[in-house]
Amino acid sequence: MMNEPLRRSFAARRTRRIARRRDEIMVAAAQVFSEKGYANTTTKEIAHRADMAEGTLYNYFDSKRAVLLAIAEEAEAPMEAALREASALTDHDAIVDLFEEALNVSEMRLPFTRTILNEVWLDDGILEDFVIVRLRRIASALEAFVVERVEAGVFRPVEPTLVAQLVIGMCGGLILPVLRGVVEPPLPAERRALAEQIVDLLLDGIRAR
Amino acid sequence: MMNEPLRRSFAARRTRRIARRRDEIMVAAAQVFSEKGYANTTTKEIAHRADMAEGTLYNYFDSKRAVLLAIAEEAEAPMEAALREASALTDHDAIVDLFEEALNVSEMRLPFTRTILNEVWLDDGILEDFVIVRLRRIASALEAFVVERVEAGVFRPVEPTLVAQLVIGMCGGLILPVLRGVVEPPLPAERRALAEQIVDLLLDGIRAR
Amino acid sequence: MMNEPLRRSFAARRTRRIARRRDEIMVAAAQVFSEKGYANTTTKEIAHRADMAEGTLYNYFDSKRAVLLAIAEEAEAPMEAALREASALTDHDAIVDLFEEALNVSEMRLPFTRTILNEVWLDDGILEDFVIVRLRRIASALEAFVVERVEAGVFRPVEPTLVAQLVIGMCGGLILPVLRGVVEPPLPAERRALAEQIVDLLLDGIRAR
Amino acid sequence: MMNEPLRRSFAARRTRRIARRRDEIMVAAAQVFSEKGYANTTTKEIAHRADMAEGTLYNYFDSKRAVLLAIAEEAEAPMEAALREASALTDHDAIVDLFEEALNVSEMRLPFTRTILNEVWLDDGILEDFVIVRLRRIASALEAFVVERVEAGVFRPVEPTLVAQLVIGMCGGLILPVLRGVVEPPLPAERRALAEQIVDLLLDGIRAR
DNA sequence: AATGAATGAGATTTCATTCAT
DNA sequence: CATGAATGAAATCTCATTCAT
Secondary structure, eight states: OOOHHHHHHHHHHHHHHHHHHHHHHHHHHHHHHHHHOSTTOOHHHHHHHTTSOHHHHHHHOSSHHHHHHHHHHHHHHHHHHHHHHHHTOOSHHHHHHHHHHHHOOOTTTHHHHHHHHHHHTTOHHHIIIIIIHHHHHHHHHHHHHHHHHHHTTSBOSOOHHHHHHHHHHHHHHHHHHHHHTSSOOOOHHHHHHHHHHHHHHHHHOSBOO | OOOHHHHHHHHHHHHHHHHHHHHHHHHHHHHHHHHHOSTTOOHHHHHHHTTSOHHHHTTTOSSHHHHHHHHHHHHHHHHHHHHHHHHTOOSHHHHHHHHHHHHOOOTTTHHHHHHHHHHHTTOHHHIIIIIIHHHHHHHHHHHHHHHHHHHTTSBOSOOHHHHHHHHHHHHHHHHHHHHHTSSOOOOHHHHHHHHHHHHHHHHHOSBOO | OOOHHHHHHHHHHHHHHHHHHHHHHHHHHHHHHHHHOSTTOOHHHHHHHTTSOHHHHHHHOSSHHHHHHHHHHHHHHHHHHHHHHHHTOOSHHHHHHHHHHHHOOOTTTHHHHHHHHHHHTTOHHHIIIIIIHHHHHHHHHHHHHHHHHHHTTSBOSOOHHHHHHHHHHHHHHHHHHHHHTSSOOOOHHHHHHHHHHHHHHHHHOSBOO | OOOHHHHHHHHHHHHHHHHHHHHHHHHHHHHHHHHHOSTTOOHHHHHHHTTSOHHHHHHHOSSHHHHHHHHHHHHHHHHHHHHHHHHTOOSHHHHHHHHHHHHOOOTTTHHHHHHHHHHHTTOHHHIIIIIIHHHHHHHHHHHHHHHHHHHTTSBOSOOHHHHHHHHHHHHHHHHHHHHHTSSOOOOHHHHHHHHHHHHHHHHHOSBOO
């Protein structure tokens, strides 16, 4: 027999152990997925990278695909941060903050993000569940921001939808090469200056006056 | 025996027949590749889509991968057109032309382009051979254009590399959703207006003055 | 209408043309078979070596295997020559002749012979039909020759079966390396001397006395 | 955690289990290879004969060809025994021993040896690596033996190279039919007498005196 | 809970043979 | 007759998943 608090303590430890193990697997899998793509990755390789036997994977995940989906869930977190920023867009500094955040592709999360990016081109479910819903919220926040400013006479009468799409594209143009591993991520110190420049260009264009 | 012109005529017809068959295979393969990705596509499915036996594929291509590479080569053509535009950037209209061209993802070529796009996230060879070289040329043309205008006092003293990257990103933000099949390609009639708006924003920003 | 002699002449020419064509195919096939073995040879390669289309082969042979069997039939001829020699074994010179003949692996027939040799290790039918029947006749002739000499007191009371087997083995030891392409065939001029030496050793052994 | 000796014991057992399984596969494969030849044998058939699934083969060997090469390595052992005999040729009995050994084609090794023999006619690598090097050493030992005896006046002034080749051929003539499955291997009891007879003939020839 | 050998379905590729031209 | 593209059965090999230990 076991008293209740003790049992709860054991159960909690077990839960934590399981969570830790799942994490190890996801980190290992994300590394390989991001290098070779989901379809070209074998469970043997994931297991090897996670330093465990192949069969052990199946004690923690139902299938190879379940690992991918768990990684996708996990990769949500930083996107959600960007979303909170975006929805609070109020002044000049907030916009700069948003861009700075967009440029912040954490070293640690990179394999997760890149893994999802790879699959997004192939898998409609992942595209819809993990990317489109988020992009739509970002676009909405941007559009609302623009509409408000246009009505206030701060911005010219531009097309809000188009502007949102272009802004998102500009961010994409900066972070996709990083995710793909073609360029190094900007140092934290550079990010602020970069974000300032972008906002400056966005607001006033490149034409001299 | 056969006289020379006749033999040449036969040989030419044969060459054309082979080219036609290769094309059929590439069109079929690009459709499936663009839907499910190269790795998830079976030769059986390509053959079925091309309405031929599996073995017949191998009369025209050495391997499944050779089909992919042939598609990649083929997908170069429209990119090259954009490149020629880019290198002739001289005036306002030329920039609008460039954007208009970038928005022109021909329906027919779409599976080809999307196929390559899919692989670019996974395959370093394809990334380098088919995308990076081209993007570098576009970026160079854009940078030269900006530098020239800045020196002439037409543009503000902006960072040319950053501007080029942002412009490319803006184009990407417009065409990637089309390639991914999330939005319909803009009608030819809309393209000009869209391009005008983008250039307008790029030159003068969104801020009222 | 055609008169009878003319028709016969045409028919004969046709027969000859077919025979010629079959020969071309067999020569080409024997070359490839002897280099890579029957199983590793493709009909495409035979056709290429014979400078004709793959389908044409099937106008002259029912199957790839039929080509092999035809080659086997053809390879009989020189063996039959050896057999006639063997059955006429009467005196010292006849034995020398036999050995000389055994060493004579005609350059031209070499691919045919080697082709059959290859298959003999795998195919019981070919072994029985083309090799065993012949070897048995050679062995019989040798045995009869020995028995006769032993009875006449010219030879010691040796075991005729064993002697026959050893003699055949000695010949094999000399020609197998040639067939396998490990050593060059002996020049015609050398063959006589070689045969003399062998017979000398066979008759008197290597021990001094 | 596990103490060191225990871990080592597990590792050793695992190593043995793997070696045993590889052996099972090699025995099964050698049976089929020796019957139908390497090229005509399917992995399906090997697996069936080894009573396992096809995929299991590939847990132990990288490819079908790797199985063949492992068999070739294994088939070396008895040849090496013969080689040691050959290099110690000193007196009459030693020669008889050599022949007796040559006639000893162990029932168990027969498929291994026959498998290699089959491939030797087709595969230059196997010919060189597994046969020629060995035959050359045997020939050298025989030649040295003859040269020594000739100089001592025990043998007549015969050609040592030719004698070596003939002796090897005689052995071949005796064992090839066994390997091919045409005749039964001589019983151990018969082998000594057979070897004696051969040496007797070799030394004194068949001619009465 | 961990292991890793076994499995077998399925993928790519080859090739003897057929047949329309 | 000659051609060579088309065929599809079969071969080799891979790999996600299961399961006995």
